[in-house]
Each structure stands twice: as structure tokens, then as C-alpha cells.
Amino acid sequence: MIEIKNLSKTFPSKSGGVEALKNVSLTIPDGEIYGIIGMSGAGKSTLVRCINMLERPTEGSVVIDGRDIGVLSESELRKERQSITMIFQGFNLLMQRNCLKNVCFPLELAGVKKAEAEKRAAELLEIVGLKDKMKSYPAQLSGGQQQRVAIARALATNPKILLCDEATSALDPQTTHSILSLIRDLHDKLGLTVVIITHQMSVIEEICTRVAILDGGTVAEEGAVGEVFSAPKSDAAKRLVYPEGYEETLNSFDGGMVRIVFGGAAATKTPLIAQMAIDKNIAASILYASTRSICGRVYGNMLLGIPGGRQQLDSALTYLKGIPDIFAEEVKRNA
Amino acid sequence: MLSSFFESESVTKALEILKTEIPLAVWETFYVTVLSTLFAIILGLPLGVLLVAGENGKILKIPKSLLHILNVIINLLRSVPFLILMIMVFPLTRLIMGTVVGTAASIVPLVIAAFPFVARLVEGSLREINPNIIETAQSMGANPFQIIVKVMLPESVPSLISNATIAITTILGYSAMSGIIGGGGLGKIAINYGYYRYQYLVMAFAVIFLVLLVQLFQSIGTFLAAKADKRLKANK
Numbered sequence: 001m002i003e004i005k006n007l008s009k010t011f012p013s014k015s016g017g018v019e020a021l022k023n024v025s026l027t028i029p030d031g032e033i034y035g036i037i038g039m040s041g042a043g044k045s046t047l048v049r050c051i052n053m054l055e056r057p058t059e060g061s062v063v064i065d066g067r068d069i070g071v072l073s074e075s076e077l078r079k080e081r082q083s084i085t086m087i088f089q090g091f092n093l094l095m096q097r098n099c100l101k102n103v104c105f106p107l108e109l110a111g112v113k114k115a116e117a118e119k120r121a122a123e124l125l126e127i128v129g130l131k132d133k134m135k136s137y138p139a140q141l142s143g144g145q146q147q148r149v150a151i152a153r154a155l156a157t158n159p160k161i162l163l164c165d166e167a168t169s170a171l172d173p174q175t176t177h178s179i180l181s182l183i184r185d186l187h188d189k190l191g192l193t194v195v196i197i198t199h200q201m202s203v204i205e206e207i208c209t210r211v212a213i214l215d216g217g218t219v220a221e222e223g224a225v226g227e228v229f230s231a232p233k234s235d236a237a238k239r240l241v242y243p244e245g246y247e248e249t250l251n252s253f254d255g256g257m258v259r260i261v262f263g264g265a266a267a268t269k270t271p272l273i274a275q276m277a278i279d280k281n282i283a284a285s286i287l288y289a290s291t292r293s294i295c296g297r298v299y300g301n302m303l304l305g306i307p308g309g310r311q312q313l314d315s316a317l318t319y320l321k322g323i324p325d326i327f328a329e330e331v332k333r334n335a
Numbered sequence: 336m337l338s339s340f341f342e343s344e345s346v347t348k349a350l351e352i353l354k355t356e357i358p359l360a361v362w363e364t365f366y367v368t369v370l371s372t373l374f375a376i377i378l379g380l381p382l383g384v385l386l387v388a389g390e391n392g393k394i395l396k397i398p399k400s401l402l403h404i405l406n407v408i409i410n411l412l413r414s415v416p417f418l419i420l421m422i423m424v425f426p427l428t429r430l431i432m433g434t435v436v437g438t439a440a441s442i443v444p445l446v447i448a449a450f451p452f453v454a455r456l457v458e459g460s461l462r463e464i465n466p467n468i469i470e471t472a473q474s475m476g477a478n479p480f481q482i483i484v485k486v487m488l489p490e491s492v493p494s495l496i497s498n499a500t501i502a503i504t505t506i507l508g509y510s511a512m513s514g515i516i517g518g519g520g521l522g523k524i525a526i527n528y529g530y531y532r533y534q535y536l537v538m539a540f541a542v543i544f545l546v547l548l549v550q551l552f553q554s555i556g557t558f559l560a561a562k563a564d565k566r567l568k569a570n571k
Contacts, residue, residue, distance in 0.1 A: 052474055054474055077476075078477070078478060079476065081474060081475060081476035085474065086474040086475075088467060088471060090465070090467050092467045092470075092471040093468075094468065095490060096489050096492060096493075096564075096565045096566075098565075105475070105485070109472075109485070137565040137566070157475070157476075
């Protein structure tokens, strides 16, 4: 378990300092695939670097399995880092070493004998599907292949935590998908705790079970991915969940609005709008609708315009809330 | 007319010198250059590493004042013209070699002039490394020594070889200069015969061999640097 407690990080600067993180507290349970999402400059990279103390927090602590890693000595910390490994946006392979030697690298650092290290590295490259590239150099590989080598390298020392810092941001959607599946497979097989830092919604939707939304150095919202995405509470979460143009739609409609979210196939079977028209005589118009798959579950998201004033709106809300598996809320127009 | 040119006294003399003195001079220049470069690298490489690894305390925790002093020393040594430096270090040369004259003795001032230059070249090479790669090594638990020996130096080998080539050709030039005040080799031949005795043909021979040596060092350096660089071998 990773417990981040009241973490703050201020980078010194000429004008007094930049607060990258402000009093962040998060608990990441074991075996979770935990997403941390935010816009550029939200502090996500700083946060993930505080987990392995690549960045020393200004205040607060990081406790991993009951051990405060901020108070470890340099050499204890180096040992600890063998079990908290990391992959990066830029892959960061050693360009003058071939793939096998790259995977051997953390084992060399740990003092593992050469023959043993190479055997382990070869096994890992096979697991990530690059058995035939052992003698190739990183420059000869595609981005996706390089990230696979980096993943193999990160797993060499049998870590319990894998930190992914924008690990798929430099890859195309298809390669992103294949890397995420690999990470999920490895998570399932090895029981890793995975922390994924990203600015892409799609990454969180595809792989994460829990998510924290970081905004301006603070946690705006935290929870199970399905929950946060179906009912975002904070502005930062809403910005991420709702697509562009949503705000404009909100402001263009002149009447009451209801947002409904349905998760899972059962809810989609009900002819919802038609049924409401028949049962309650309310003619709702669809202002916006989308479906997305989150962790293998389909979520529908719809914005309905309800003409006819307060009474109609309330009766529509009551009706919709009465249907199982459907979340409904009134949407207030932004002033 | 051509035959009279070849039969003239000065040409005969020059050809005689070409046969008797130049081979030894080429050898002297060669070994002085190679040895000086070697010693300059032995001193300059760790210094360059220190300058980069110590900066900001990210890799090595070196006091800022010490780094500052190192920088000042390097800049001082680099700003003294070589000929003057050579005279200034006479006492040191005498202490180490027992004399200030001769081919071997010129190695001392050459090393002193070259090692700060090498340190700067090494510094340049190491700065080219992607800082993310160093961060990655740190994230895997590398200690400072491992970062230097297993990441920084191996990753910059091609650039270090290119810069070593620049160093050796520069030191070759210095070694020729040292001929003016007691150094041996091609520089001495060119100055003694060409400048003091107006035998320009001898001077030309010496220069031709200097050019050939530069060509040799440069070709070997370029070849090795390209061969060492695994980034260039895409899809092979």
C-alpha cells in the first residue's frame, strides 16, 4: 500500500518558489491499477517522482507498506527503488547497449552475476514479446518496442510497484492499446501495484480501477473510475469527462436539463426517452449523448433538455431516478 | 631545369635531411603527441566528469566552492598561450624530467596545457547525455559511481572519441610549437632548418608530415567514433 500524506512540493525559483503540489493525500491499495490524471502542469509528474523520492517532498511523507521512505538513507533508498520501478514517456533506454544489456542493467546495479542476469533478461524479453530483438539496439526499434524493452527492464528486479510516467503519451493509439494490455497482463500475472500518470482520459478508461484527478497541485477528486466518470463533481473532473463543446451546449439550451448516466448493458435495453414520453408525457430532447467503455463496462452519458418549466423537470428527475442502474442529476447552467 | 633543381645544393641537403632526420622526428612527434594526449586524458577525464556530475549536486554532492575553484583553474590554464605556459612550467618540468630540453621533456608542458582543454571537451560530451537517462538510472537504484561508470561514460563514448580526436590533433600542433624552445620532433626540424637556416624545402617536408599525421589521427578517430555509435546502426 502506498500512502501519500499531506505531500507538498515547492520548487525554488527567483520569484519565491513554484508550488507544484499542495497538501496531497492519497492512498493507493495493493494490487490496484491507479490512475493519476491531470493537465500539463497539474503536478502529476512531480507527484509520481515523490513516490520513489526522485523528488524530495518539501513537506509530508510517503509511506510504502508501513515504511516511511522519506527518512531512508541514500543507500537504503537505492535498495528500495529496486522494488519501486518506473517507466517513462521517452522510454529512456541506454542507446549504446543492446536490448538484452538494457534489461540486464538494473540487475547489474543490484550486483547480480552476469550469466544469471542475462538469463533473467532473456526471459523478460520473451514475456514482453521481443525474444527476437535481444541483440538489437534501441535505435533499431519502434517506439512501442522500446517501451516493451523498458517494461522488461522495469520488471527485472521483481518490483512490487510499477510507476508509469506518461508511458504511452509518445505512442500512437494502437500501440498505446497494446502497451496498456501488456501492463494489465503483467499486473494480473505478477500482482503488481501500478500507478499510471497520464493526461489522456482514454488511458484511464481502458486500464485503471481507481483514479485521482490532479488540478493545480491538489487532488480535485478521487474514486473508482466508473464513479468519477459517471458523476464528476469537481470542475477539473468535468473538464476531463465532458468533451469539447459540452459547455456551449449547456448554455445554448433554454430550459431545464438533466444528465443521465447508465452503466452496463441492462440499462441500455430500456427505451428510456420514449418510455418517459409515454408514461409522463414529457418530450425530452437529446442535447448530447455518448457511450464509452470504462474497464470493460459500457457507460452511456446523455444530456436531456426538458421543456416546460420546473414542474416538468422535477417529475422527469423523479421518473429517471426511479429506474435502476441509472444515475440522473439536474444540470445547472453556468452563470 | 628540373634536373638542375634537384641537383642544387639546397635540394640535395634537404633530401639528405628527409632521409636521415625526418623519420626520427616523425616518430618523436608521434609519441610525444600520443603520450601527452594519454596523460591529458588521464587528468582531464575525471576532471570533466567531476564538473558535470557535481553540478547542482544531482549526481555527486561536491561543494559549490570546489567546483568554482576547479573552473577557475581550468580557465586560467586555458588562457595562457602555450609557449608562455611552457616557459612558466620549466621548474616543474625540471622536477619531473630532470631537464627542460628535449623531446621527452616537452611532454610535461603539453600535458599541463592540454588537460584543462580535455576536461572541457569531456564536460561537453557528458552534457550531451539526455538527463532523463540519468534519472532513469537513479530510479533503478544506481549509485553515483554506477551512474558515471555505467551510464554517463558508456553513453557518451562516440562523442568522447570525437573529442579525443580533436584533442590529439590540437596537441600535435602544440608539440610542433614546442620545437621553438627545446622540444623535439617535426616542429624542431621546421624551425631549425626552415626558420633559422632558410631551408624552406625542409620546412615544407616537416609540414607535409605534420599534415599527414593530422590526417591519420583524424581518420582513425572518425572511424572509431562511427563504429562505436550504436545509434547509427539502425535496421542493420
